[in-house]
Amino acid sequence: MNPHKVPFWLRWLLPVVLVITWLGIAGVGGPTFGRLDEVSSNDQASFLPAGAEATEAGDWQVKFRDSKEIPAVVILESDAALTPPQLGEAAKLKAGIQALRLGSAVVGPIPSQDGKAVQFIVPVSSSNELRTHVQELRDTVRSGVPGVHAFVTGPAGLTADLVNAFGGIDGILLLVALGAVFVILLLVYRSLVLPLAVLFTSMFALCAAILLVFGMAKMGWIQLNGQSQGILSILVIGAATDYALLFVARFREALTHTSNRTRAVVTAWKKSFEPILASGATVIVALLCLLFSDLNSNKALGPVAAAGILCALFAALTLLPALMALLGRAAFWPFRPKLLPDDEREPEIVTGLEGQKGLWRGVATLVSKRPRVVWVASTLILLVAATGVLQLKANGVPQTDVILSASDAVDGQKALARHFDAGSGSPAVVVASQSAAGQVLEKVKATQGVGDAYLLAEGSVPLPGAPGAPSEPAVRDGKVLINATLNSAADSVEAENTVKSLRSAVKVADPGALVGGVTAIALDTNTTAQHDLAVIIPIVLVVIFFILMLLLHSVVAPLLLVLSVVLSYAAAMGVSAWVFNGVFKFSGADATVPLFGFVFLVALGVDYNIFLMSRVREESLNHGTRPGILRGLAVTGGVITSAGVVLAATFAALGVIPIMFLVQLAFIVAFGVLLDTVLVRSLLVPALAYDIGARIWWPGKLARRPVPLAKGAEEERAVSRF
Known part of the structure; x- marks a missing residue:
């Protein structure tokens, strides 16, 4: 040319x-x-829908405070009972913390019953400088009292450590x-x-x-x-x-x-x-x-x-x-x-393998000789792997387990649980009508798992630590706010069960009462995520099915492709469950992991089948369906496998970020893509298509034309004998 x-x-x-x-x-x-x-924002509350009970409670909670603050909990812990000089230094430390001007008034020091620890509740402005503010607070408390271990935990400390863990993204x-x-x-x-x-x-x-x-x-x-x-x-x-x-x-x-x-x-x-x-x-x-x-x-x-x-x-x-x-x-x-x-x-194409060599000629030859054995065996392998889904614990994890690297906040949460009610600093928040305040408070205090509860007083800090129940509660638009300190850590399953009990109990006294707070946010997040899984999966499958119909001019082929990637997804989740439980010893999985894994694996898994079947259709138009399948498999095998390895490697890179959700998603997608590339796209799909033959294109015209018009019956017989 x-x-x-x-x-x-x-x-x-x-x-x-x-x-x-x-x-x-x-x-x-x-x-x-x-x-x-x-x-960008990493505030867990912002993840919830507007209609969630925890969101509504949070909106009311804002009305009871002058600024957007989240609490940090400072823990000073000693191996033995704190001495009077140490307690004196702890009292002086309050002035140093207050001098940082991180937020409103500091509550504390609050001594533990065993005398080995004290805590401060430090409101911190939830601005873009949260991480800096928490670091300033840590620097101050570590040098404040000699001979003790100092930690900064609570929602502010955990959020700061979470943001630090995401620093690897850049x-x-x-x-x-x-x-x-x-x-x-x-x-x-x-x-x-x-x-x-x-x-x-x-x-x-x-x-x-x-x-x-x-x-x-x-x-x-x-x-x-x-x-x-x-x-x-x-x-x-x-x-x-x-x-x-x-x-x-x-x-x-x-x-x-x-x-x-x-x-x-x-x-x-x-x-x-x-x-x-x-x-x-x-x-x-x-x-x-x-x-x-x-x-x-x-x-x-x-x-x-x-x-x-x-x-x-x-x-x-x-x-x-x-x-x-x-x-x-x-x-x-x-x-x-x-x-x-x-x-x-x-080259003259009869079998589909003319001009092909190497590994993919061998794979195509196997598919052509034993198509039914290949796709049945592949399906059984995937079904066995999919049984592991029954062991998947995707009901959320404690926030202290989300960060996989060293975390001062996680260590502080453990110290807090050793000496105080584990829910200190992260109370459940109950919003109730003023007229029913007394009855609701009684219900809250009587709920199993609640250590202490009090009505928020006018002008006080909306945090635990205020002594007694105030006679003049703060009222906003006919509502009062009750803080309930839980016996269990705010991010634990026990705390979530307590919140469920609270919601049932307070609605007896006030049907319009709302229960929010850190634990309620986690509970509503998990519940909503599981609802989303049931809604999104059918929608995604239907949409992908129709796109494949438009591309392949067929109903049978898209249906088989969608079923294959769903089976591949189930197998990937099953193996992942075994790995998470038996190898990594994770406490569970985030409730959104199955949905994200599904969207990525199904969409990306269909990707490779699109690459394969679009080439198979192109070759089938020229050489007939079965030769087209073998030729399409042979010529695309190398490039699609390379693409799968590349995508698996890139998603595996998410594992460098010490966040459990991203590590789990990295493994699920990386393993799932490799499984889909090596087993589903290389063996299952082409073997099943070869076994079905031209009917794979039904009801398109190609289903009624198994060989190209330019080729005669003799060539078709050669293909069938192959």
């Missing part, structure tokens, strides 16, 4: 303009990465993910240039996604938190790399048929556009289904992650083709693809 027949604007102008445009996006989006904290997470992708691409392509081009595509897509997400959060359209921020980075890098690998495979294939790099790019773009677009659309729509969630944290992740996939999609279809158009064969240096002689370019 004559390169001069390709217009200048297509050969040089358009690729250069696209690259410059993406450089501009990266130049603006890159610096924005460090500003995400400005629009640096280590990206380095680990990008490093893993780079190494895998080096091994796959044995090229120095191509991995860099793919990584640039992924990073520029992430910059665009950050810019888009920052803008949406700034305008108040979405709610961003550290959890969704970390998932965004991994998802964009993984998805952009996957789409890039599919395009690169088509580009390399095209370079064996033409010496013109621009024509090769155009051919690759046309061949990969539909599966990449369908894949991206499937993931985006599946993620947007999270908008049907009642839990705000789930609802927030939907548009955030969807925006990331959208940017990954555009980068793979614009920036990467532009880079390949400029680099040509040099992108694969030193192993550049060679132009095949004319007589080697189009």
Whole structure:
């Protein structure tokens, strides 16, 4: 082909303009990465829906205080009874804490009954400086009283440590993910240039996604938190790399048929556009289904992650083709693809394995010889693995178990439980009518698991520690507030059971009474998350099914693909449950883990089946269904497996952040993607499709045309004998 027949604007102008445009996006989006904290919140209460009882109670609680504050609990603990000089120093410490001006009045020191500890309740402003304020408080109390162990815990301390744990998102997470992708691409392509081009595509897509997400959060359209921020980075890098690998495979294939790099790019773009677009659309729509969630944290992740996939999609279809158009064969240096002689370019296809070699020819041969044995055995393996789901404990975990790294707040919570009512500093909050205040207070005090309770007095601090029951309670719009200190730690299962009992008890005296606080927030979060799981799963499956119907022009194939990824998801969750319980010894799993695992595994699992079946359909149109299945499996095996390994590696990088939820999600998605890539897409789906034959395309026209019109009955018989 004559390169001069390709217009200048297509050969040089358009690729250069696209690259410059993406450089501009990266130049603006890159610096924005460090500003995400400005629009991010890790307040657990903000995750709840407006209609949750804990949310309504929290709204009333705000009316009883002048500023937005959350309590920190300072614990001074000694191995023996505190001496009078130590108690004196503890009393002086109150002035030092108050001098920090972190919030309203400090309550304490409150001695423990065993005399070995004292505590202070320190209200801390819940601003963007919370982490700094907590660190200042820790520095002050550690040097305040000699010979004691000092801790800062409570909601403020735990939140600060949680924010510190998320600090790895900005640096280590990206380095680990990008490093893993780079190494895998080096091994796959044995090229120095191509991995860099793919990584640039992924990073520029992430910059665009950050810019888009920052803008949406700034305008108040979405709610961003550290959890969704970390998932965004991994998802964009993984998805952009996957789409890039599919395009690169088509580009390399095209370079064996033409010496013109621009024509090769155009051919690759046309061949990969539909599966990449369908894949991206499937993931985006599946993620947007999270908008049907009642839990705000789930609802927030939907548009955030969807925006990331959208940017990954555009980068793979614009920036990467532009880079390949400029680099040509040099992108694969030193192993550049060679132009095949004319007589080697189009082998006569009868069985589907002509011209194929290596591992994937062997896999395709196995599928063709024993299709039923292969798909039945694969299904049984997945069913056995899925039985582990029965051991999954996804009912939430104590907040002290969420942080997997060393935490002063976690240690302080343990010290608090040793010497005080474990719920000190994180009381249950009861909002009741003024007319029923006395009866409600009696019900609260009589509830098993409640250590102390009192009506909040006018002008006092809405925290535990005020002596006695005030005669003049604070009243706001006909409501009073009761603080109830629980015997159990606020983040424990026992505390949640106490809150359930409280809600039943207080409504006898006042049907409109509300119970909120830290424990109630956790309880309502778990309940809402389990409701979301039952609502979102059917919606996602129906949406994906219809997208696959449009892509494959079939009902049978989409139905089988959806069933296969659901089975793969169940197997991944089953194995994960065994690993979490038996290997990592986790106390449980966050209630949102099954839903997030489902959305990512089903959407991303369908991705690889889209890559496979779109190529199978293309080959089936030319060579017949069964040869098309074998040829599609053989030619896509390497690239899809590489894409699966890359995505698994990027999600595994989430494990560097010491947050139980992200570690669990990292394992579920990484293992699930590998399982889907190696077993489901390589064996189960092609073997089942091969066994069914042309009926896989029912009711489309391809189901009634098992072989191409250009081939005769003799060739069809050859295929059936194979």
